[in-house]
Amino acid sequence: MDFGLTDRVAFVAGASKGLGRAAARELAQEGAKVALCSRDRERITAAARSLSDEDNITEDQVLPLVCDVTDEAAVDAAIEETVDTFGALHVLVTNAGGPPSGRATDVSRDEYREALELNLMSTVTLCDAALPHLRTAAATDDHARIIMTTSVSAKQPIPSLALSNTARAGVQGYAKSLAADVGASGITVNTVLPGYTRTDRLEDLADEIQERTGQSRDEIESDWADQNALPRIGEPEEFAAAVAFLASARAGYVTGTAFPVDGGRGKHLL
Ligand SMILES: NC(=O)c1ccc[n+]([C@@H]2O[C@H](COP(=O)([O-])OP(=O)(O)OC[C@H]3O[C@@H](n4cnc5c(N)ncnc54)[C@H](OP(=O)(O)O)[C@@H]3O)[C@@H](O)[C@H]2O)c1
Structure with missing residues (x-):
C-alpha cells in the first residue's frame, strides 16, 4: 500500500528514543521529511544521525530540534523552524515522556499540575x-x-498510573473536540493508545514495581504480557506502523478515533 507520504513534512515530538523515535523513523522510511524534537541537543542529534544512517533515509530528510514541549515559546520556534526548513507542515505527531507512577491518593496537587502540563497542555x-x-x-x-x-x-485506567489516567483522558477529550472543528479544513485528528511497549519508559516502570514489590523482571513482564490477548510486550515499530497509517493519504475518512496498539489488552467493547 502506498501511504502517499513521499515529500510530506512531519513534526514528531519527544523523538530522541522510544515511541517518538520509532514514529519519526517510520515516517522518514515512507519518504516524509521529518523534524524531530526532544529536550536534549546531544540525544536528539544522535537520534537524527542514527536515522540518516539507514539505507533509505537521507541526511537532509531529518531535522533535529531542541524543544521542551512544556515551553510554549520553544514549541512555537520549533514549528516555525520546521516550516522555514522544509517549506510546509502536513503531519503533527504529539508525544512526550510519561508522568511518574502512583495511585490517585499518593500523588500531590503539584504532580497533577505537572502531568497535565507534560501530557495535556503540551498537546x-x-x-x-x-x-x-x-x-x-x-x-x-x-x-x-x-x-x-x-x-x-x-x-x-491503570490504578497505579493515576497521573497518566487523568492527563490522557483530557487529551482524548481535546482530540475529539478538535477533530470536529478542523475536519472541514481537511485536517484529521486521531489518537494512538500504546499498550505495554518495549522502551525506556517501560524499563523505568518495571524498576519502580521491582522496588515496591520485590518481583523479578521476568515476573513483572509476564504479568504485563498475560493481560493481553497477544501475550507479549509490544515493539515501538508496531506503534509506529499505526502512526504512519493515520498520517497517510489512505486514512482520509478516519478522524476522531482512539486507536489502541495494545496486543488486545483492553477488555472494553469499544
Ligand atoms: N512504552 C509504553 O509502554 C507506553 C505505554 C503507554 C503510553 N506510553 C506513553 O507514550 C509516551 C512515549 O513513551 P516512550 O515509552 O517512548 O517514553 P520514553 O522512552 O521515556 O521516551 C520519551 C521521549 O520523550 C522525550 N521527552 C520527554 N519529555 C519531553 C519534553 N518535556 N519535551 C520534549 N521531549 C520530551 C524524551 O527525550 P529527551 O529526554 O531527550 O527530552 C524521549 O525522546 C509517554 O507519554 C508514555 O507515557 C508509553
Whole structure:
C-alpha cells in the first residue's frame, strides 16, 4: 500500500528514543521529511544521525530540534523552524515522556499540575502552534494530519498510573473536540493508545514495581504480557506502523478515533 507520504513534512515530538523515535523513523522510511524534537541537543542529534544512517533515509530528510514541549515559546520556534526548513507542515505527531507512577491518593496537587502540563497542555500547545500551517497544507496539498500519543490507560485506567489516567483522558477529550472543528479544513485528528511497549519508559516502570514489590523482571513482564490477548510486550515499530497509517493519504475518512496498539489488552467493547 502506498501511504502517499513521499515529500510530506512531519513534526514528531519527544523523538530522541522510544515511541517518538520509532514514529519519526517510520515516517522518514515512507519518504516524509521529518523534524524531530526532544529536550536534549546531544540525544536528539544522535537520534537524527542514527536515522540518516539507514539505507533509505537521507541526511537532509531529518531535522533535529531542541524543544521542551512544556515551553510554549520553544514549541512555537520549533514549528516555525520546521516550516522555514522544509517549506510546509502536513503531519503533527504529539508525544512526550510519561508522568511518574502512583495511585490517585499518593500523588500531590503539584504532580497533577505537572502531568497535565507534560501530557495535556503540551498537546494543546503543539496543535495550536501547528494549526495555521496544517490549514495551509490541507488547502494546498489536499489534507493534513494530527496524531496524538496517549495510552491504553485512556480507555481502561491503570490504578497505579493515576497521573497518566487523568492527563490522557483530557487529551482524548481535546482530540475529539478538535477533530470536529478542523475536519472541514481537511485536517484529521486521531489518537494512538500504546499498550505495554518495549522502551525506556517501560524499563523505568518495571524498576519502580521491582522496588515496591520485590518481583523479578521476568515476573513483572509476564504479568504485563498475560493481560493481553497477544501475550507479549509490544515493539515501538508496531506503534509506529499505526502512526504512519493515520498520517497517510489512505486514512482520509478516519478522524476522531482512539486507536489502541495494545496486543488486545483492553477488555472494553469499544
Ligand atoms: N512504552 C509504553 O509502554 C507506553 C505505554 C503507554 C503510553 N506510553 C506513553 O507514550 C509516551 C512515549 O513513551 P516512550 O515509552 O517512548 O517514553 P520514553 O522512552 O521515556 O521516551 C520519551 C521521549 O520523550 C522525550 N521527552 C520527554 N519529555 C519531553 C519534553 N518535556 N519535551 C520534549 N521531549 C520530551 C524524551 O527525550 P529527551 O529526554 O531527550 O527530552 C524521549 O525522546 C509517554 O507519554 C508514555 O507515557 C508509553
